[in-house]
Amino acid sequence: MLNTERLLCERVLFVEQLRIRGGVPLSGEIAVHGAKNSSLPLLAATILGKSQSVLHNCPRLSDVDAAIRILSYLGCAVERSGDTVCVDTSQLTHFDVPEDLMREMRSSIVFLGAIAARLGKTRISFPGGCELGPRPIDLHLSSLRALGLSIREDHGFLDCEVNGRLKGATISLAFPSVGATENILLAAATAEGTTQILNAAQEPEIIDLAEFLNACGAKISGAGKSTVVIEGVEELHGAEHTVIPDRIVAATYLCCAAATGGEILVRRVRPDDIAGILPVLEQTGCRIYTGEQSVYLKAPGQLKPVKSVRTMPYPGFPTDAQAPVMSLTALADGTSVFVENIFENRYKHVAELARMGADIKVEGKVAVVSGVRTLYGAGVDATDLRGGAALIVAGLAAEGETVVSRIHHIDRGYEQIETSLRSLGAQVERRPG
Ligand code: UD1
Numbered sequence: 001m002l003n004t005e006r007l008l009c010e011r012v013l014f015v016e017q018l019r020i021r022g023g024v025p026l027s028g029e030i031a032v033h034g035a036k037n038s039s040l041p042l043l044a045a046t047i048l049g050k051s052q053s054v055l056h057n058c059p060r061l062s063d064v065d066a067a068i069r070i071l072s073y074l075g076c077a078v079e080r081s082g083d084t085v086c087v088d089t090s091q092l093t094h095f096d097v098p099e100d101l102m103r104e105m106r107s108s109i110v111f112l113g114a115i116a117a118r119l120g121k122t123r124i125s126f127p128g129g130c131e132l133g134p135r136p137i138d139l140h141l142s143s144l145r146a147l148g149l150s151i152r153e154d155h156g157f158l159d160c161e162v163n164g165r166l167k168g169a170t171i172s173l174a175f176p177s178v179g180a181t182e183n184i185l186l187a188a189a190t191a192e193g194t195t196q197i198l199n200a201a202q203e204p205e206i207i208d209l210a211e212f213l214n215a216c217g218a219k220i221s222g223a224g225k226s227t228v229v230i231e232g233v234e235e236l237h238g239a240e241h242t243v244i245p246d247r248i249v250a251a252t253y254l255c256c257a258a259a260t261g262g263e264i265l266v267r268r269v270r271p272d273d274i275a276g277i278l279p280v281l282e283q284t285g286c287r288i289y290t291g292e293q294s295v296y297l298k299a300p301g302q303l304k305p306v307k308s309v310r311t312m313p314y315p316g317f318p319t320d321a322q323a324p325v326m327s328l329t330a331l332a333d334g335t336s337v338f339v340e341n342i343f344e345n346r347y348k349h350v351a352e353l354a355r356m357g358a359d360i361k362v363e364g365k366v367a368v369v370s371g372v373r374t375l376y377g378a379g380v381d382a383t384d385l386r387g388g389a390a391l392i393v394a395g396l397a398a399e400g401e402t403v404v405s406r407i408h409h410i411d412r413g414y415e416q417i418e419t420s421l422r423s424l425g426a427q428v429e430r431r432p433g
Contacts (some may be wrong), residue, residue, distance in 0.1 A: 015433035018404040018418060020395035022377055025299075026262035026424040032250045032269045033059040033415045034083065034243035038208040040107050041182040042243060043067040046087040047074070047114040048189060049216050051238035058085045058243055063189050063412045070097055070111055089238070092119060099125040099156075105412075109137055110179055112160065113187035116149050121161040125154070139180035143171045147187050147195065164193040168232050176201040176226070176313045182209055184230075187219040191202030191232035200228045204273045205312040208244045215239035247273040249414060252389045254297050255324040256421065258286050259331060259397035263298045265425065271295055276317045277325070280306050284294040284328055305334035305371055310392040311342050323349045323390035330358040331397055331421040332371035349387030352380040353398060356394050356402065392417065396426055405433060 034057035044067065046053040058064060060083070068078050068085070075093030079086045088379040095115060098275025100396035100409075102108050102125045127137065141151055144160070148167040152159040168191045171184060181201040186209075188195035200206070201262040202224050210223030216239045219231040251267040257264035258281060271278070278288055278295070285300030308330055313321040319342035329336035330353055340346050347367055350360045355378045359370040377400030395402030407430075410417060418428040 003292045009399060016407055017431055017433045018392065018407050018410070019429045020377070020398055020402045020404065021427035021430055022375075022400065023401060024396070024423065024425055024427055025260045026257045026264060026396065026421070026426055028424045029265040029267060030253055030420055030424060031267045032245045032253070033057070034203060035059075035208070036061050036063055036413050037062050037203075037217065038205040038243050039208045040067050040105075041073060041110045041186070041205065042212050043085070043087065044110045044114040045212055045216070046071070046076070046187055046238065047089050047092070047111075048186065048213070048236045048291070049089055049238035050118075051090055052086060052088045053216070053238035054240040055085045055087070056240070056242040056424060057083050057245075059083065059246065059415050061412060061415060062408065063107070066101070069104070070101050070108060073098065073101060073285055074115070074124065087140065094123050095119045096123040097125070105164035107179060109140055110182050110186065112140065112158070113144060113183035113185075116160050116162060117146065117166060117187045117190050120164070123157055123159050126156050126158060126390070139175065139177045140183045143173070143180055143184045144187055146171050146190055147184070149187070150244075157181065165232075168195040168230070170196040170198065172198040173200065174417050175199075178203050178205065178296050180222065181206055181228070185209055185213060185220065185228070188230040188232060189220065190234065190236060191230075193232055195232065197228040197230075198226070200226055201313060202226060204244055204247065204270070212241040215241060222247040225288070239335055244273070245269050246400075248318065248386070250274055250295065251277045251321045252324045252393070252414070253420070254281060254295065255328050255393045256396050256426070257297050257424070258284060258299045258303065258394050259328050261299045262424070264296070266295045266297070271294055276312075276315050277321050280309055280317060280325060283307070284332060303328060303332040303371070305329060305332040305336040305369075307431040308337045310339040313342070317359065319343055320348060320386050322346065322394050323386045323391070326350075326367065326369060327353060327390045327393035327397070329369045330371060330394065331375060333404040334370075334371055336369045336371070338367040338369065340367070348383035349390045351392055352383060352391055355380055356398055372401055376400055378411050379403045379405070385409050386411045389414065392421070396421070
């Protein structure tokens with residue numbers, strides 16, 4: 001797609017809105033699509049294979065499209081058919097990622113490790129800040145430097161080069177960063193010698209990436225634990241892989257049902273992946289039963305407050321579920337407390353929820369939610385992806401009509417959310433603004 005065409009599309013997307021008529025208890029079954037946060041590093045990982053890889057259950061999301069555009073720019077042949085994406089990476093023609101493609105998605109920094117490992121050099125623009133705060137990449141850069149990559153910062157660009165192969169090293173992360181752990185896995189898979197990651201991120205998406213890389217011929221053990229060992233191999237080949245279900249999308253649908261006094265069966269979810277969230281939903285009075293790949297939730301007549309929700313690295317309560325769960329507690333019979341430990345600017349949805357009548361006070365990392373009897377429909381802006389999801393949860397439960405604008409944020413992570421919600425009885429429409 002040409003730049004001008006893309007800008008035009010973006011302009012259209014920017015003015016679309018979701019109109020929600022609230023107050024309908026959701027009920028029914030819904031299947032969860034593949035995980036955005038797995039698909040992005042998996043697409044980057046295909047670069048290492050030097051042949052064709054096939055990813056199934058790859059969601060149709062704007063962030064995934066952005067990753068595909070980066071692959072196409074690099075010279076890969078990419079074809080999508082339904083939720084299957086085939087990537088042929090045998091002929092790469094570029095080693096850089098232009099600034100406009102980098103800016104589309106902050107997490108494109110994960111391409112750094114993959115391109116550097118495959119081509120021995122890359123030039124990408126600094127991803128910069130985002131709606132959640134500054135989001136530094138110091139851990140990514142220091143880790144890749146430890147593997148022998150020379151990185152020069154040049155007016156907003158990172159010029160990276162290695163003479164020969166990267167070299168295995170022991171890397172102790174100061175914080176278990178998901179993205180930095182992924183970048184190390186990608187860079188170290190074909191490095192010379194063994195790499196050890198200490199204090200690695202343990203998210204399910206890390207395991208998914210390691211499993212794909214192992215299917216491509218890598219030798220990674222310990223993924224999902226705090227110490228990961230990567231024995232570098234000379235070359236990887238392509239592989240076929242099915243992306244894990246999106247645990248945050250699953251949690252969001254559970255919140256939608258809980259907020260509306262509904263009853264839902266969420267299918268194609270791995271209950272263990274949301275084990276940090278389910279006890280919090282139970283505290284609100286929801287009844288929950290888990291199957292092998294499903295979660296059933298029945299909401300109580302009146303939601304109860306939760307004592308304290310502290311966002312933590314996996315297996316703790318995920319920061320990505322903080323906003324949707326906060327919308328639930330806005331309607332609880334009492335006071336709930338949230339402590340956001342992962343991102344410094346992740347309460348932007350609070351001001352929007354206040355427009356709907358929520359009573360929430362924020363001081364630094366802490367948000368105190370005093371439940372109200374009723375939320376009222378209002379015009380609100382999605383401030384970021386999960387903040388936008390929180391407004392949908394609130395809008396579904398509110399009295400009257402809620403109009404959510406800036407929904408391009410929501411489309412980054414939820415595949416046609418209005419269609420999914422309508423299948424559960426919700427009155428939601430996507431309209432031009
Ligand atoms: C990933 C997820 C995001 C989720 C987050 C935390 C993707 C595409 N995104 O983001 O949805 O909210 O994990 O679970 O998978 N940090 C540094 N220096 C660094 C890297 C990170 O200080 O070099 C800090 C960040 O500013 C943040 C914290 O570490 O405060 C967590 O970041 P990280 O785990 O890296 O999140 P992402 O990989 O960006």
